Amino acid sequence: MGKTIAQKIFDAHLRDQPTPENMVLDLDVVLCHEITTPIAIMDLMEKGMDRVFDPSKIKAVIDHVTPAKDSKTAAQGKIMREWAKRNQIKDFFDIGENGVCHALFPEKGFIRPGYTVIMGDSHTCTHGAFGAFAAGVGTTDLEVGILKGVCTFRQPVSMKVEITGALQTGVSAKDVILAIIKKLTVNGATDRVIEFVGPLVDQMNMAARMTLCNMAVEAGATSGLCLPDRVTAEYLWPFIKDEYVTIDAAVEDFAKWHSDSDAEYVEVVELDVSNLVPQVTYGYKPDHVKDIADMAGTKVDQIYIGSCTNGRIEDLRDAAAILKDKKLAEGVRGIVTPATPAIYSQAMEEGIIKIFMDAGFCVLNPTCGACLGMSSGVLAEDEVCASTTNRNFNGRMGKGGMVHLMSPHSAAAAAITGTISDPRQFLA
Amino acid sequence: MKTFGGPAILLDRSDINTDEIIPAKYLTEITKTALKPHLLEDLLLDGKAFDSHSPEMEAAKVVITRANFGCGSSREHAVWAFEVNDINVVIAESFARIFRQNMFNCGILAMELSKDDIDALFAMSGDITLAVDLDKETVTASSSDGTQADLECSFSLNSYDKNLVGAGGWLAYADANY
Numbered sequence: 001m002g003k004t005i006a007q008k009i010f011d012a013h014l015r016d017q018p019t020p021e022n023m024v025l026d027l028d029v030v031l032c033h034e035i036t037t038p039i040a041i042m043d044l045m046e047k048g049m050d051r052v053f054d055p056s057k058i059k060a061v062i063d064h065v066t067p068a069k070d071s072k073t074a075a076q077g078k079i080m081r082e083w084a085k086r087n088q089i090k091d092f093f094d095i096g097e098n099g100v101c102h103a104l105f106p107e108k109g110f111i112r113p114g115y116t117v118i119m120g121d122s123h124t125c126t127h128g129a130f131g132a133f134a135a136g137v138g139t140t141d142l143e144v145g146i147l148k149g150v151c152t153f154r155q156p157v158s159m160k161v162e163i164t165g166a167l168q169t170g171v172s173a174k175d176v177i178l179a180i181i182k183k184l185t186v187n188g189a190t191d192r193v194i195e196f197v198g199p200l201v202d203q204m205n206m207a208a209r210m211t212l213c214n215m216a217v218e219a220g221a222t223s224g225l226c227l228p229d230r231v232t233a234e235y236l237w238p239f240i241k242d243e244y245v246t247i248d249a250a251v252e253d254f255a256k257w258h259s260d261s262d263a264e265y266v267e268v269v270e271l272d273v274s275n276l277v278p279q280v281t282y283g284y285k286p287d288h289v290k291d292i293a294d295m296a297g298t299k300v301d302q303i304y305i306g307s308c309t310n311g312r313i314e315d316l317r318d319a320a321a322i323l324k325d326k327k328l329a330e331g332v333r334g335i336v337t338p339a340t341p342a343i344y345s346q347a348m349e350e351g352i353i354k355i356f357m358d359a360g361f362c363v364l365n366p367t368c369g370a371c372l373g374m375s376s377g378v379l380a381e382d383e384v385c386a387s388t389t390n391r392n393f394n395g396r397m398g399k400g401g402m403v404h405l406m407s408p409h410s411a412a413a414a415a416i417t418g419t420i421s422d423p424r425q426f427l428a
Numbered sequence: 429m430k431t432f433g434g435p436a437i438l439l440d441r442s443d444i445n446t447d448e449i450i451p452a453k454y455l456t457e458i459t460k461t462a463l464k465p466h467l468l469e470d471l472l473l474d475g476k477a478f479d480s481h482s483p484e485m486e487a488a489k490v491v492i493t494r495a496n497f498g499c500g501s502s503r504e505h506a507v508w509a510f511e512v513n514d515i516n517v518v519i520a521e522s523f524a525r526i527f528r529q530n531m532f533n534c535g536i537l538a539m540e541l542s543k544d545d546i547d548a549l550f551a552m553s554g555d556i557t558l559a560v561d562l563d564k565e566t567v568t569a570s571s572s573d574g575t576q577a578d579l580e581c582s583f584s585l586n587s588y589d590k591n592l593v594g595a596g597g598w599l600a601y602a603d604a605n606y
Binding site for chain 1 (some may be wrong): 443445447448451452453455456457458460470472495496499500501502503504505507522524525526527529530533534586587588591597598599602603605606
């Protein structure tokens with residue numbers, strides 16, 4: 001019997017197998033942010049274990065609330081800063097260099113095919129786009145990861161989501177993943193690894209693949225993965241050029257992680273996107289998804305474009321294509337947060353920031369901000385937000401607020417009409 | 429080893445997420461005890477706000493709920509919010525992976541029972557008290573109204589997770605073994 005990519009990665013990192021079901025894996029990277037790490041740091045300090053297994057394998061950022069909004073968030077930042085310094089963690093990204101973790105860390109080349117990655121953040125599955133096993137964990141797993149460089153997972157059970165067909169103009173990876181979550185439901189992939197495969201995934205750039213993998217957890221998945229290929233190698237080339245003679249050599253090497261043709265899958269789901277229209281959520285669960293036409297006309301108060309799902313340059317370009325020479329509808333607030341400083345800078349160079357500003361948007365620094373209702377755009381009771389983020393849970397963006405998840409195209413269309421609108425009417 | 433059980437509170441809904449268990453605005457806290465008053469603050473049951481400070485809730489040591497409990501954010505704050513409220517057992521048809529692991533990593537119980545058993549627990553009248561026998565892997569529910577026989581259900585813990593509970597959590601286990 002052949003092996004899946006997840007099984008191959010598990011085999012290559014197996015430290016211990018305390019039961020047939022449970023595998024203790026060596027970790028290649030432990031990612032940290034200021035919301036879930038400080039309690040781990042303080043616990044390690046209290047226990048006299050304030051050390052890290054390998055400072056070069058720990059990457060840390062302040063991203064959820066930055067700049068600090070109050071004394072408590074300032075304290076969280078301070079704990080991170082001092083810890084990184086004490087433990088010689090070189091890759092620590094503080095204000096000015098910081099960005100949304102799942103956009104920043106890939107951009108720095110920290111994630112490679114075949115890696116094992118954990119972070120105290122459920123959207124860590126984003127990094128599966130590189131053919132890595134990347135999983136969100138709680139603070140205790142993170143703490144042990146920091147201290148020992150290991151984490152335990154159950155034997156990986158994989159399912160395959162095969163995506164075929166070509167996307168219509170104005171339909172993007174966000175619409176695809178929302179359609180997949182609708183099909184799988186919020187626990188259709190629980191305790192499973194999703195492998196995203198098929199001709200559409202092969203053609204997707206890394207940004208689109210990250211959008212896809214990012215929301216795998218919304219279907220309950222432990223991780224979402226794409227098989228590493230030429231697209232992966234080209235993205236990573238600046239970081240791996242000393243390791244490989246040519247890009248071809250990297251592509252060939254990456255293929256060792258590909259799932260075998262006779263690997264076992266617990267389920268195979270097929271999705272033909274040829275007729276897929278823009279998707280939008282309507283309730284408090286990310287599988288509450290409808291075609292945008294069925295929600296058209298729903299009034300919105302705020303537009304939020306950003307996050308680890310859709311804050312990359314490709315996303316800002318999609319939104320700007322619709323916003324160019326247009327204004328926010330009357331009474332609608334627009335917020336955009338480029339996910340990293342590099343994205344922000346690129347968006348300035350391309351004139352995208354000006355398009356947003358001319359349309360009347362507030363341009364924020366890179367931050368997770370309002371996505372989880374912590375800062376920078378929290379909703380008031382009964383307010384509605386058209387958002388490119390990943391969760392529409394009750395209270396997520398502020399108590400009593402309603403979040404409709406959608407693509408950057410669709411959020412931009414809502415920005416200029418003031419209601420949920422099909423973005424395709426604004427694209428030639 | 430810790431003993432588990434006590435008065436139960438029933439949360440009759442599937443897919444309760446960790447944002448509802450502890451909203452993100454409290455993730456700026458750097459002590460677990462600060463989470464205590466905010467447990468289940470944003471929970472909706474039947475579309476209505478749940479009273480997270482009712483006498484039943486204050487007395488509860490066990491939560492009984494439906495499927496996919498603890499989905500969404502990885503925040504261990506959700507588990508700590510239960511812990512600091514003295515709730516050390518959550519019983520559900522199924523759990524989201526990260527929440528389940530976080531429970532065992534803290535040395536407390538995320539127990540899966542069959543849908544039939546969960547239905548039977550929800551069908552009991554009066555206040556329910558649960559006794560957990562970890563060795564026998566049984567949980568016994570008794571009702572305060574005195575008219576019903578006790579309900580005994582069996583569960584099966586992954587032996588690794590059981591070891592974590594015995595060790596008092598993953599950090600202690602990992603420190604001893606790796």
